[in-house]
Amino acid sequence: MTSAPTTPDDAPKFRYSGALAQEIELRWQDRWEHDGVFDAPNPAGPLADPAKLAGRPKKLFVLDMFPYPSGTGLHVGHPLGFIGTDIYSRFKRMTRHNVMYTMGFDAFGLPAEQHAVETGEHPAVKTNANVANYRRQLRRLGLSHDPRRSVSTTDPGYYRWTQWIFLQIFNSWYDTEADRARPIGDLIEAYQSGRRATTDGRSWAELSAQERATVVDGHRLAYVSDAPVNWCPGLGTVVANEEVTADGRSDRGNFPVFKRSMRQWMMRITAYADRLIADLDLLEWTDAIKAMQRNWIGRSEGATVHFPSSAGPITVFTTRPDTLFGATFMVLAPEHPLVDRLTTPDAREAVAKYRQQASAKRDIDRQDDTRQKTGVATGGTAINPVTGEAIPVWIADYVLMGYGTGAIMAVPCGDQRDFEFARLYGLPIPAIQQPPDGSLDTSTWDDAFIGDAPYVNSSNGSLDLNGITSVAEGRELTNRWLAAHGHGEAAITYKLRDWLFSRQRYWGEPFPVVYDVDGNPHGLPDSELPLVLPETDSFSPRTFDPDDEFSNPESPLDRLEWWTDVELDLGDGPKHYRRDTNVMPQWAGSCWYELRYLDPTNEQQFVDPEVERYWMGPQPEGHDGHAHPGGVDLYVGGVEHAVLHLLYARFWHKVLFDLGYLSSKEPYYRLFNQGYILAAAFKDEREIYVEATEVVERDGTYFYEGQPVTREWGKMGKSLKNAVSPDDICQSYGADTLRLYEMAMGPLDASRPWETRDVVGMYRFLQRLWRNMVDEETGDLALLDSDADLDTQRLLHRTIAGVRDDMEALRFNTAIAKLIEFNNHLTKLGGCPGDVAEPMVLMVAPLAAHLAEELWAKLGHSESLAFQPFPVADSRLLVTDTVEYPIQVNGKVRGHITVPADLEASGVEAAALADPKVVAFLAGATPKKLIVVPGRMVNIVV
C-alpha cells in the first residue's frame, strides 16, 4: 500500500539511505561471521575457549522457540521475538555476560512430507532448502547467533540423540516411592531379589520369559499399549489428545477424530502429573500460562467410593465425598462395561437404543445438545454405602468414559448437572446442607447448592456430619470413614492422559525399536544409532475418507520390507526381528533442542555434563541477582505452545533429570510470550482474500484492481494474503530500521498491527542520528568541536539510566523513545558533542547493531563494539540544582515554581504561596491544607 521513500539522485552521497544501510549491514554481517564475534565459549569440550570465557564472569542462556522452516520463508511477524532476544543478548554481552544465543530448526513435519508427495522430491531436499533460506533471512536481520550451534531436528546427527533419549525413556520406570524415574534394570533387580513382589505372588524365577517381559514392559515410561486413541482417517495417522480440538477434530487439517482402540506408543507423562504442577512454582512464567498448564493436567482431589451392586462394585470418583448422604442415584457412561450386567430385561431395549445413539453422535453433535441432558434407567440398583439404601443406576452421555471411572454418584442437591438431570427425570432431590438463605425444600431451588453450609440428614451412626459447617472437614471425615469401612479411599484424578507418541507418517524420527517373533519390543543398542530414515520414493501416508471411522492406519515405512525385516544380535545370538514402522510426532525434536545447542558436535553424549551444568545448572545468583533453579534464563515464544510443546519438553527434561543426566529440574526458567504482529487483510465481494499489498485506499475505502474490498485484521500470514517479507523492508530501509520499528511498535508481549507506512519513523531517526555524527557529503566523522554542556550531560546520563533499566526489563519500545528524545536534543544542538558520541553509539548498539558498529569504527575503533561495556550513568549528573514544582490548587495545576533542589519543605511552601498565579487563584482565601511532596509537587487545598 505504501512505497518506501525514494532517495533522490542529487541527495548527499553519504545520506543514510536504504542502499547505504544495506551496504553497511551486509559488510558487518560478513565481518561478524568471519571473526566469530558471537561464538560463545563453553567451559569444556570442542567449543571451549578459556581466554574468551575469562572476560565474561556470568552466563546467560537466551532462547527462542525454534521455527518450522516453511516454504514461504519468514514474514515480518516471525522475527518479533527473535529481534527482542537479539537485543537482549547484545545488551547482556555489553555487561560482562557469556551469552548462549543461537537458532535451530524444527524441521520434521507434515508440510515437507506433503510437498514430497506432490512433487516426488525427497522431503529432505525441500527441508534443507527451506532451512538455508531461513538462515539467510535471519542472518540478514543481524541476529547475533552463534552459527556453530545451529541444529536441525532432521539431521541424523541430531535425531540420533532424539532416538537415544527415547531409549532412555523406554528403559525407565517410575518408582512412586522414590518419586522419580529409574533405570528399568533397577526394577528387574528388585523383582529378582524378591524386594518387589509380583502381582500373583510367584517368584520372579517362576515366571516365564514372556511373563517377565510383560511385567517389565508394563512399567516402562515409553510403552506400547492397546487402548483407545485418537484415530484421524483424514490424516491417516493417530494424534495426541493435545492435538484434538474441543469439537473432536484434528488441530491440523480439521478432520474428524475417532476414539478407537489401537496398538500404539504411549509416554507415561501421567506419572509426572504432580511434579509438572508443583514445579510450576519454581518458574517465572505468567499466571496465564501456568493456569493453562494446571488446567490441562486437571488435578482433582477427592475419593473413590465403591457402591455394591448385583453386577459387582461400581466404583466412582467424587470431589465431594462429604455429599454421599445426598447420592440418590448413579449415572454410568453409556460405554461403561458394567452396563450390560446391570440392565434389567424390561430396560434392555431402551438401554441398547440409547447406547447406540450415544456412540453415533460422538463428535460435533455431542457438543450441540449439551444444554438438554438425556439418559435412561438401567433398571438396576446399587447400594449407597453410607445410607445402605438401594439407589437406581442410570446411563447418560453427560458422564464420560474417559474421565475418572466413567461412573458417578449423583448428588442432585449439590451438583448442578445432577440437579438438572434429577429435575428432568423426576428423581428425588433431598437436601443435605442448609443453604444460608434458602429452605430445605429443594422444590423451591433454582440451582444446586455448592459451598460451605451446615450439613443436615447426614448421619448413619458411625459417620455423623450434621452440624459441621466446612466442606473440607466433611470431606476429611467421610474419607476416613470410607477407608475404615472398606468402602473407598481418598484419591486424586487427572485430566491429563498418557501421551500418544506414534504417528503413521514418513517425515519423522524412526523408532529405534524392533519386535521379536513374539511381538515383544526391544530397544536398539547405541551402536545401531542413528537409525536413519530409510530412502524411498513412496512417502505418501495412506489417508482415508475423513469420516471412515473403521479404516486402519498404515505407516509408509511398513511398505519397505527390505528395511523392516532385520537380523540382529541383541545379546542372545542373531535373530530375526521386525522394525517398528511408526515415526515420532513432531514434538519429539523440540523436547530437548536447547540441550543440543550447548554441545552440538558431541558424538559421545547428547551433552557434556560439565557444559550442561555451566549453562543450565541452578544459579545461586542469576543474571538479575536472584537465585534461580536452573534452566534457560530467558525463553521467548508464542502462547500457542502453552500446553503442547511446553508440557512435553518439561516431561522429557524431568525424566533426563531423574536419570542423572541434567542438573536442573526444569528446562525453561523464565518464559516470555511475545505478541503477534497483526495485519490488515482484504476480502473482495466473493469473500475471498486478495493480495493486501495491491490494495489502495481512497477516502477511507479500499480498492483492489478498482473493485471495493473490505478490511479486517488478523495474524499476518499466507492464508490471509497479508504477509510482508522482511527481505523487502531490509532492501528499502535496512535491517536496523526494521528491528527498531518492530520494537518501537509497543511492548514486546502485546500484539500490534503492522503498518508499513509507519516504518519511516524509525528510518528518519537513524538518518538523523547518522547526520549528527557523519558528514553526509563526505561520509567522514563530523562531531561538534565542543564537549557537551551541563544540560546535555544531564540528559545523556538520564538517558543512560533509563535505557539500561528498559533493556533489563525488555522494554525496548521506551528505550527507543528515550534515545530518540536524546537524539532530538542533539539535533537542536546542531550535532553531537565530541564526548557524547561514544556513549550514544554504545546505547544504540543493541538495537541498531550495524549502524552502531559503523559509527564505532568511524570513531576510531578497530574492534567490534559487541563486548564494549554498556555506558553507566553518573549518579551525580542524575540530580539537578533546581527543581520545577507544579503547584496544584485543589488537585489542579495552576502554576509552576522553580526552586533550589535542596530547599526544604517550608521554603517550597512559601515559594508556592508567593507565586503570582497561585495568589490570583486563591483570591485571598486561606489554604486549609498544604501538601509538599519533596522533589515532586505542591498541592494547596482551600
Next chain:
RNA sequence: GCCCGAGUGGCGGAAUGGCAGACGCGACGGACUCAAAAUCCGUUGUCCGAAAGGGCGUGUGGGUUCGAGUCCCACCUCGGGCACCA
C-alpha cells in the same frame, strides 16, 4: 458458565498514586524546489476564546485519597484459554 488479559488523541502507544497523551505515524502550516518526492523547521486531545486564559477529558457508575489512567467495589465491551472433568 469458569479462568486469564485489556479498554487512554485520527492511529500505534507512554506515564514508581503526583503536571495525562513521552516517542512514532498521520494531518496541517512553512523552508528548499519550476514542480513533486526526499529532507529540514513548526503546530497538532477536545470545546469556548482574536488572544491571554478557561471548561471538559484515560469504557460506565460508585468509593478510598490532599491528589486516581494507576488502588478498592459493581458493571459494560473486547481479546485469549478451558468447558457436561464428577
